[in-house]
Amino acid sequence: MTGVANNKLHTPLTPAVLHILLALSAGERHGYGIMKQVASESQGRVKMGPGTLYGSIGRMIEAGLIRESERKVDPELDDERRVYYKMTALGQATLAAELERYREVLAVAKKKQLKPGSLAHGI
Amino acid sequence: MASESVIRRYGNCYAKLLRLYPKAHRERFGEGMAQTFNDLCRERVREGRGLFSLSLWMFVETLAAIIRENATTVKRAIMNRGSTLFLRLVISLIAIAALAVCIFPLPRMIAKEAAKTPDTAWQIYLFLAGAYVQAALVLFGLYQAFKLLCYIDANRGFSELSVRALRHIKNSALIVGLLMVTGIAWILILSAGTGEDSAGPVMIGLIGTFASSVVAAAAAVLRTQVQKVIDTKKEVLA
Numbered sequence: 001m002t003g004v005a006n007n008k009l010h011t012p013l014t015p016a017v018l019h020i021l022l023a024l025s026a027g028e029r030h031g032y033g034i035m036k037q038v039a040s041e042s043q044g045r046v047k048m049g050p051g052t053l054y055g056s057i058g059r060m061i062e063a064g065l066i067r068e069s070e071r072k073v074d075p076e077l078d079d080e081r082r083v084y085y086k087m088t089a090l091g092q093a094t095l096a097a098e099l100e101r102y103r104e105v106l107a108v109a110k111k112k113q114l115k116p117g118s119l120a121h122g123i
Numbered sequence: 124m125a126s127e128s129v130i131r132r133y134g135n136c137y138a139k140l141l142r143l144y145p146k147a148h149r150e151r152f153g154e155g156m157a158q159t160f161n162d163l164c165r166e167r168v169r170e171g172r173g174l175f176s177l178s179l180w181m182f183v184e185t186l187a188a189i190i191r192e193n194a195t196t197v198k199r200a201i202m203n204r205g206s207t208l209f210l211r212l213v214i215s216l217i218a219i220a221a222l223a224v225c226i227f228p229l230p231r232m233i234a235k236e237a238a239k240t241p242d243t244a245w246q247i248y249l250f251l252a253g254a255y256v257q258a259a260l261v262l263f264g265l266y267q268a269f270k271l272l273c274y275i276d277a278n279r280g281f282s283e284l285s286v287r288a289l290r291h292i293k294n295s296a297l298i299v300g301l302l303m304v305t306g307i308a309w310i311l312i313l314s315a316g317t318g319e320d321s322a323g324p325v326m327i328g329l330i331g332t333f334a335s336s337v338v339a340a341a342a343a344v345l346r347t348q349v350q351k352v353i354d355t356k357k358e359v360l361a
Contacts, residue, residue: 031155032162049181050159051188054152058192077162083155 013098016056019046021065021087021095028069028086031057032077057085065091130164133178140182143189145196156185207272214272218265225258246313250306257302264295264338281352289346296339303332 023037060066069084137160141153233251237244271288307328314321
């Protein structure tokens with residue numbers, strides 16, 4: 001995660017951070033819930049284990065992108081209390097800035113009539 | 124249930140692995156990581172698949188994360204304490220070198236010189252005693268400098284403790300300088316009597332006197348400045 005600190009909006013984000021923010025954009029989740037959402041949204045392309053997930057969560061908390069919410073039970077799992085995480089206002093702004101960056105890149109690609117799957121040098 | 128006991132066994136091994144994380148990370152996220160590990164294992168069992176490959180992957184992945192977190196922690200510690208860490212290392216090396224010289228070559232050199240002139244050997248041994256007193260003062264001064272750096276690390280650079288350490292450094296350097304001058308005079312008197320060339324030892328003595336004077340002066344100036352800051356802080360807080 002490059003240079004995110006002290007309420008400055010810094011992009012680009014690493015894939016792990018981007019997907020965690022996307023997973024939390026719909027509401028707070030616990031660690032396992034974030035993992036499942038990321039795997040689902042990326043169609044299995046972004047695979048992270050607990051080490052990567054919680055390492056990213058730790059750095060995102062330090063950068064102010066997310067924060068710990070409450071400890072509560074997930075009725076779909078078991079009766080253990082789990083820590084939930086939610087996005088902060090900075091996290092929302094950072095995600096919005098990152099998605100805007102993707103839109104701009106996509107606009108440039110459309111202008112050059114580049115399609116997914118085609119090569120840039122005209123095949 | 125058999126699968127639940129297998130999950131528990133893998134979970135216990137994973138919990139042991141988590142102990143390799145830095146303490147802060149372990150305390151904050153250890154429980155969550157263990158829960159996530161168990162959740163993934165249960166999901167695998169529900170799908171009717173084996174646990175070994177999943178657990179192996181998570182163990183390796185977590186181990187890589189552990190190495191990364193520990194490296195980050197060490198890097199942060201070095202960055203926070205980088206400048207004083209280097210200085211403390213240098214001071215430690217100087218102290219070790221000084222101690223090594225006192226223990227190994229110096230006594231042998233002096234004994235060799237004393238054996239050449241047995242009648243006046245006591246003068247040479249007196250010189251050795253003076254050298255050891257100076258070495259003790261130099262080591263004491265280095266120890267005070269080390270303590271001063273520790274105070275700076277602990278954000279107590281502008282405190283009475285630092286003033287005291289600087290005073291000790293100044294006094295040690297002054298006494299070493301005085302002993303050096305005495306030693307030079309002693310060498311000149313001895314060599315006048317025997318007619319030996321004493322330029323080498325005198326030069327060493329002069330360099331040593333100059334170095335201790337510089338250290339004493341620097342410590343005195345720093346002590347004055349630190350005391351001024353402390354006095355100003357007291358006035359502001361009063």
